[in-house]
Amino acid sequence: MYISRLSIKNYRIFKDFTIKLKPLTLIIGENNVGKSNLLDCIGLIFGQEVSYFKRRVLEVADFNYDVVTTFKKEILDFNIPPDKILFPEITISVDLTEWDDDQETVIADWYSTPDFRIATLTYVFAPHAKFERINEIVQQREFIENYKKDPTTQDFDSLPESAQLDLINFPVSKYHYNIYGGSGTNTIAGGYHLNQLRFELLDALRDACSELVASHNNKLLFRILNAKDEAEYQDLKSQLVGLQKAVDENKSLQDIKEGISKQLDKISLVTDETSNLVNLIFTLPDVSDLLKKISLIYGDNPVKIERNGTGRNNLLFISLVLSYIEDVTRAQSAYFRIVGIEEPESHLHPNLQDHLAHNIETLIKVEGKQDLRKDIQLLITSHSTHITTKVNFENTVVLYKKDGHVQSHYILDGFSATAKGQRQVKYLNKYLDAVNTNLFYSSKIILVEGISEKLLIPKFFEMLTGHSVERSGCAVINVNGLAFSYFLEIIRNGYFQKCLVLTDRDSDTKTEDRADNLAANYAGSAEIHVGITIDTTFEKDLIAANAKGLGRAILLQVIAEVRPNSGKALVGALGTNDIVVADYFSLIEEYKSEFAYCLLLQLESGSTGFSIPTYIVTGLNSL
Template sequence: MYISKLTISNYRTFREFSIDLKPLTLIIGENNIGKSNLLDCIGLIFSQEVSYYKRRMLELADFNYDTIVALKKKILDDSIQPELIEYPKIVIQATVKDWNPDQGAVVADWYSNETFTEATLTYVFAPVNQFDKNQHIIEQRNFISNYRKNYGHDEFKKISEENVLGLIDFPIGKYAYRIYGGNAVEATVNPYFLNQLKFELLDALRDAGTELVASHQNKLLFRILNAKEDNAYQDLKGQLIYLQEAIKNNSTLTEIKNGISDQLDKISLATDQTTNIVDLLFSTPEVSDLLKKISLIYGTNPIKIERNGTGRNNLLFISLILSYIEDINHSNAVYFRVVGLEEPESHLHPNLQDHLAHNIELLIKTQDPIDPKKKVNRKDIQLLITSHSTHITTKVDFENTVVLYEDDDKKLVAHYVLSGFDDKAKSRKQVRYLNKYLDATNTNIFYSRKTILVEGISEKLLMPIFFKKITGLTTEKASCCIVNVNGLAFANFLEIMKNGFFQRCLVLTDSDSKTQTLQRPLDLKTRYESKLIQVQISSETTFEKDLIESNKSGEGRQILLDALVSIRPTVGKTYRDKLGAGNIEVEAFFGLIEAYKSEFAYALMLGLEENDHGFTVPEYINKGILFLIDDKKN
């Protein structure tokens, strides 16, 4: 079984949002886009932790900000009748499918389609039935009216809309939550069955060190050790008999006992009913008390967890929880677990990140009962990973990778990287290319809001300089990623954009591209150009010739000559001296750098970093960058 779909309304960053999920899903995207919020939504339904029980009673800050603003504006508008104003609800619905017979017995009351192949669980946070919304609206409007009179109409007009809206009270105290199954909106789900489905979260801010010591019942290690039946540790209690005997025979303890008895003789009466003899009783602890004294050590030279580095403890922490989840035979086994793993890369160096990502899919795999040589997804575990690591991103199958991002309308959407690719030979070839070429650098397209695709290393080196010269911003500040397609494989990347990853994208290509038909510049424009994708073609046959043509005279001329001399001192000086004060001749200059394109680009980059005054960016590049940053289109 697994959660196949999650729909969210009005919760934090999600106004109206829907995402399809898989047994293993890697969720990526820029910071603050909503990855953690998505996992929290699942926890509000499935988690059995005390912290989530408390969290189910939401706060005002848990509502989508735009939703609250829209409500307050309606309340502020006296022309809208109270009966026409609806107070927002937070609704989170999880659809599950593909269950085994045991799981089917759990979800039987939650079927949501006519074929009984899907079941849903829905969390709703809404006003209680007794809440009189009309009365609340009238009270808020009366308050604003009286405030306006007391403050003065003219002065009130000077108050910003944001501050005025802040005067309106949101009745969060009149809200309550419930969880229901299937289409029975009015019925609350049976807690017994809900408890058979659990959510485990390894959050990004986990304190691995403290969780690896079983000193408290809420610590991870204790919960894992305590998951076994008590009789599994019965032999430990048996060993304590020897400790009791050792206590009785210890000379120091005997001396202490005798000393106490002697003092009692001096200060108390002796009667037939009492004696002043004392003893020491060793209270045999319960198994749970014994478990709290256990902590993990790790390594060939084991040291206390507290002394480990954060990276080692983080890896150990992940291994600990996943071993617990993998064990389908522990006594607290449930029918289904969703595991949310936030930022597994925390404190791990790149090689460890690569190794972890390579093996992470094995956590949800098991042997196929029909064909032992094959691995199939386990029915009892679903793994959801969020990450900012390009190392993790490139190692997990792109079939399982979904990007969260805001589209041009500022709507939060989810897009699977390979969505839209079919099973035809051409698509399979493109997918193989992307799996190979979307390395730790190029996967930055999924963490950026704008992308520039260039043909080679020369453009890659110089484009950040040109971008800053035109916009005044660094590419990082503008959330713009520059990807070198290493030749002419634009179409492979543009298929991702075309199929639904609606980020603004600029293609910069030479006009003399000797490529397959679909990759020729004009064909790229015809096939891929849209409101969000622009293909800009060099006026000259190559990028370098456009640079030379745009700067063959003026101050840019000297910058080009300096770069030439730095990479070809003898030939460059001869050419410069022969040229004198004349304009650079494009073909002659290009002939001198044709075999040194990357070296020339690097030298030019260094020169422009020191002084770009008077240097002219080629027009096709200038137009493309202005397209990327056009706020009217953003």
């Protein structure tokens, strides 16, 4: 069984959001796009820890900001009748599918389709039935009217809009939550059945060191040890039975007992009939008390957990949780678990990240087989390009913002099953490496076809905008040749981020129509802009744009460094004349990367007067 669909309305960053999920789903995207909030939503339905029971009673800050703002504005608009104003509600809905026979006994009351193949659970946070909604709005408006009339308060109309909205109260104390089963809100999902479906979260701020010591009831190691039946630990208690005899015979303890008895004799009445003899008794601890004395050690030369590096403890922590989840023989085993792992790459160097990601899929497979387990669903969020490249792209979904709303797109969605489509997929699997996958963590994308553009475009971007590509959330991706269409298909198929292609015209070559055909093919996509050189190549446009003036001086400095002999000869022959594009280009045609790097260094020293080719300026302005 697994969650096949998650729908979220009005919760935090999500206003109206739906995403398909798979038995293994890697969720990627830039910061603050909703990856952690998505996992929190699942916890509101399936979380069985005490912290989740408390979290289900939400706060105003848990509502989508725009929804709350709209609600307050409607109250301030006295032209809207009170009965037409809707109080915002948070709803989180999941579809479950592909269950086995045992799991069906749990979800049978939650069918939501006529063919009984989908079961639905919905968390709803809404005003309770007895809440007088119209009366609440009337009272709020009366308060505003009185505020306007009160001579001691600041003039309402002179207040900024934010201050006016702050005067409106959002009655979150009148809200409560329910979890419903099925297609409507008629059936409350029973606690007993919900308890058979659990959510385990390894959050990004996990304290691995403290969780690996079973010192308290809420520590992960204790919960794992305590999940076994107590009878399986009875042999531990049997080892302690002989301790009472040892207590009685210990000389130091005997001295302490005698000292207490002597003092008791001194302060007791002579008429007391009770004996003043005291003894010390050893009370056998409960199994849980024994378990709290256990902690993990690691390695051939074991040391305490707190002496380990944070990366090693992070791996131990992940292994501990996954071993707990995989053990279906333990006491109180659930029928189904969703495991959320936030940023598994925390504190791990790139090689360990690669190794971890390469083996992630085995965690949800039946041992020794390719079949997926029915009792576990694994959801991973990550910022690591190493993790991204090792997990199958079919299971990788990127979250991004479009017009202020969060959208989702599986990387390989939209590619056809034809030979061409499969060829495109194979190419992406090969070339979406740890560098190029950076495009999924960016809000703007620039695709270039060679190392020269890769070096210089970021500098041109900075010269034009006044800040770096990194600050703008922009990724510059070198597609290594003519493979733009493979990357652009991702954009056109649903990853609707602004994308600029900078390509050579390649005039008088076998591929002279390639650039124009590329531009024509993607002309219908509002997100894609194809910029084409005027001359044959990027370098020729660059030379032509700076054949005279201050840019000319910079280019002449560069050619003298890149080609010390022939370059200096060119400079001497030019005198004060403009640079001849063909002559200059002939000297750098076989030294393009050296030319680009040297030019970059010159521009870092000073770029005043250097002209950026028009097609690049137009393209950068389109982002």
